[in-house]
Amino acid sequence: MYVYADNAASTRLSDSAAEVMEKCFFEIYGNPSGIHRSGRKAKSMLERARAEIARTIKAEPEGIYFTSGGTESDNWAVRIAESVGMKTGKKHIISTRIEHNAVRKPLENLKEKGFHITFIRPMANGIINPSDFEKAVRPDTVFASVMYANNVVGTIQPIREIGRICRKNGIIFHTDAVQAIGHIPVDVKADYIDLLSASAHKFHGPKGTGFLYCGRPEIMEPFILGGGQERSMRSGTENVPGICGMSEALAESAENMAEESAYVKKLRKIIENTVYKIKGASINGSLKSRLPGNLNVSFADVSGQSLLKMLDAEGICVSAASACSAGSSEPNFVLESMGIPAEEAKNSIRITLSVYNTEDEARYIGAKLKESVEKLQKLKREF
Numbered sequence: 001m002y003v004y005a006d007n008a009a010s011t012r013l014s015d016s017a018a019e020v021m022e023k024c025f026f027e028i029y030g031n032p033s034g035i036h037r038s039g040r041k042a043k044s045m046l047e048r049a050r051a052e053i054a055r056t057i058k059a060e061p062e063g064i065y066f067t068s069g070g071t072e073s074d075n076w077a078v079r080i081a082e083s084v085g086m087k088t089g090k091k092h093i094i095s096t097r098i099e100h101n102a103v104r105k106p107l108e109n110l111k112e113k114g115f116h117i118t119f120i121r122p123m124a125n126g127i128i129n130p131s132d133f134e135k136a137v138r139p140d141t142v143f144a145s146v147m148y149a150n151n152v153v154g155t156i157q158p159i160r161e162i163g164r165i166c167r168k169n170g171i172i173f174h175t176d177a178v179q180a181i182g183h184i185p186v187d188v189k190a191d192y193i194d195l196l197s198a199s200a201h202k203f204h205g206p207k208g209t210g211f212l213y214c215g216r217p218e219i220m221e222p223f224i225l226g227g228g229q230e231r232s233m234r235s236g237t238e239n240v241p242g243i244c245g246m247s248e249a250l251a252e253s254a255e256n257m258a259e260e261s262a263y264v265k266k267l268r269k270i271i272e273n274t275v276y277k278i279k280g281a282s283i284n285g286s287l288k289s290r291l292p293g294n295l296n297v298s299f300a301d302v303s304g305q306s307l308l309k310m311l312d313a314e315g316i317c318v319s320a321a322s323a324c325s326a327g328s329s330e331p332n333f334v335l336e337s338m339g340i341p342a343e344e345a346k347n348s349i350r351i352t353l354s355v356y357n358t359e360d361e362a363r364y365i366g367a368k369l370k371e372s373v374e375k376l377q378k379l380k381r382e383f
């Protein structure tokens with residue numbers, strides 16, 4: 001049996017997204033900057049996609065800027081922070097210890113430019129406490145970046161409360177919503193979000209496409225210079241097939257969200273119920289405020305890497321640390337920031353499910369997980 005259960009790393013393209021993309025590749029392939037009919041058609045598809053994406057996050061279409069994915073959107077948001085910080089002289093930034101490297105690394109780089117960054121630790125359940133956030137606010141805080149949902153443990157952060165604190169204190173608020181968009185409802189206005197990053201391949205859209213939302217045009221800063229596309233903010237011929245595929249996938253996810261998330265949670269519960277029967281198993285991160293398809297588990301005396309390989313041999317794809325860290329096997333900084341010792345953090349795997357998984361697959365994962373963990377624990381006892 002082949003079972004793909006690494007959907008936080010990337011997802012299968014939806015059939016309807018593939019159909020729209022095929023149309024773009026073979027029928028509407030004109031450059032959207034062209035003034036002939038093919039260009040005009042491409043441009044109108046692009047603008048339709050922008051409006052559709054804006055609608056799903058309750059934004060205005062003018063606030064959507066297309067990018068190459070989550071990493072670019074996050075880097076761009078930090079560039080905006082840098083620019084506003086330089087102009088105003090306010091150089092304090094608040095972020096968290098559970099951010100993806102696409103936020104963390106550009107923020108670290110700002111230190112060389114005189115910025116001071118406070119990285120807040122999550123609580124043991126993987127959630128940022130809004131009162132810890134509020135305590136970190138200083139008169140010179142210019143920007144804050146707190147992810148909507150974590151990629152390792154799936155915990156959903158109290159974004160609305162944090163957004164409210166930012167708005168009250170005049171802080172630009174960015175959220176990396178790469179793991180949230182298409183999976184849980186996001187409303188940029190109600191959540192006081194100024195900047196938001198998203199990536200299509202996390203919600204059954206294509207890889208290499210994403211967007212940055214900006215609700216405050218006065219802070220926008222060009223990111224890529226050239227031909228002046230995206231209102232001169234992000235030059236380069238637009239990836240029309242990718243953008244249209246992304247919009248189609250997002251519209252589909254938004255329409256079926258309640259139903260799909262209940263289904264995916266049911267699959268997770270099937271595996272969770274087996275995990276409770278395995279000796280030395282502990283689930284990492286809050287089970288209450290969590291993405292429906294995420295299960296992150298540590299097993300005593302079992303290396304995550306060995307378990308991953310054993311499951312792979314049974315046809316099951318999961319991940320050990322965050323797969324987004326390019327195959328890295330370094331101890332997971334997210335788990336460690338939650339107070340989990342480095343050794344235990346290495347003993348964890350992440351199973352992430354999607355609507356394309358079946359109940360039979362979930363039962364198969366549960367059974368193979370139990371079998372493999374017990375085998376590895378026995379080996380450890382014997383040697």
Ligand SMILES: Cc1ncc(COP(=O)(O)O)c(C=O)c1O
Binds near residue numbers: 009068072149199
């Ligand atoms: C939370 C988070 N942010 C950013 C990214 C980077 O997105 P992309 O792969 O589209 O560059 C990822 C990817 O895994 C992610 O999980």
